[in-house]
Amino acid sequence: MLVGFSVGKRKSRPWIVSDELWSLVEPLLPEPEPKLVAGRPRVPDRQALCGILFVLHTGIQWEYLPQELGFGSGMTCWRRLAAWNEAGVWHRLHVVLLARLRTARQLDWSRAVIDSPRQGRSAGPKSGPSPVDRARPGSKHHVLVDGQGIPLAVSLTGGNRNDVTQLMPLLAKIPPVPGLVGRPRRRPETLLGDRGYDHYKYRRLVRATGVKPVIARHGVLHGSGLGVHRWVVERTIAWLHGFRRLRIRWERRDDLHEAFLGLATCLITHRHVQRLC
Structure with missing residues (x-):
């Protein structure tokens, strides 16, 4: 037992x-x-x-x-x-949890925040030579959260992938969230990001989806000014990496590491659901 x-x-x-x-x-x-x-x-x-x-x-x-x-x-x-x-268990569980939060009007769709911290060294599919660690193989966790830091979408790529290339895939990965009368919602009003996402092409693509990009620009001397809103994604990343299995990628199989990443996302979302009780 x-x-x-x-x-x-x-x-x-x-x-x-x-x-x-x-x-x-x-x-x-x-x-x-x-x-x-x-x-x-x-x-x-x-x-x-x-x-x-x-x-x-x-x-x-x-x-x-x-x-x-x-x-x-x-x-x-x-x-x-x-x-x-x-079987898609973690994806479906995440949608169930997000739906509960939307029913309680606890999802902040006014903005979403994106960030892509580099993970520790790893090998296998979805890893690549890191440009900041002497080309040693590594991976990245890409995270998109709502205005409160509730994870909406996460993904895994090689450490050599540029952050901005994952902006649109991650935005498209937000699931349709039911919970209120009308169609399920899957788009925030604005999208916040740091200078790693500063590119005119991707600003245009984000606008085409009906989302307003609020992205820091290169060459600004005194910071982006987005820190008052961006801290929530950094906190969520800290929560994710609080799970020791996610700090370093031990799995050579990318699907197993993504399984851990999806499960951890559900656990963090579930914490927010528990606060409704």
């Missing part, structure tokens, strides 16, 4: 899945494939999810996942993470 499902211990054990969070995740999970041969009983999905969260929070290697806590083996949790990511 999994130890520590009590609410009182949840703060010291952030990998424990609460009843409220599980009620959101469980309906989205795909049906397990039937076993063709007899063997060990299947590890319950909830316990496997706790094991995945343990790896996400602590950064521990899969083979060292402590089975005495009831998670199942590291390989079991690894397979579940890959299967659930392929």
Whole structure:
């Protein structure tokens, strides 16, 4: 049995899945494939999810996942993470959470803020020679948040990709968010970014989507003046990298790292949902 499902211990054990969070995740999970041969009983999905969260929070290697806590083996949790990511579980969970926030009118669509911090060294697909670290291979996390810092879209690219090239893909990645009468919403009113996104071509493309670009310009001597609004994305990035598995990309497979990135995005969004209670 999994130890520590009590609410009182949840703060010291952030990998424990609460009843409220599980009620959101469980309906989205795909049906397990039937076993063709007899063997060990299947590890319950909830316990496997706790094991995945343990790896996400602590950064521990899969083979060292402590089975005495009831998670199942590291390989079991690894397979579940890959299967659930392929089934789009984290994307659908993120939409569910955003819809709850929109229903409560807690999404700030007046502006969105974008940033692309460089991640630690990595190898494999979606990595590339970093221009700021002697061409060592690395990756980037691209993050787009609303005016309060609630993540709307995230993506992973190689460390050599210019920030501005991911502006339009990230803007297009914002999902349609239902929750109020009328069509789902997926576009903010304005988009804020630092000098890394300063390019006339992309300003024009952003305007074509009906979004007003508010981007710092190169050559300004006294700063962009956007810091009063841009700090929210830096805080969200700090939250993302508070998950130790995201500080350094250990996975050679990009889809598995993106799975961790999507799960962490859901957890941060869920924190905002919890504040509604």
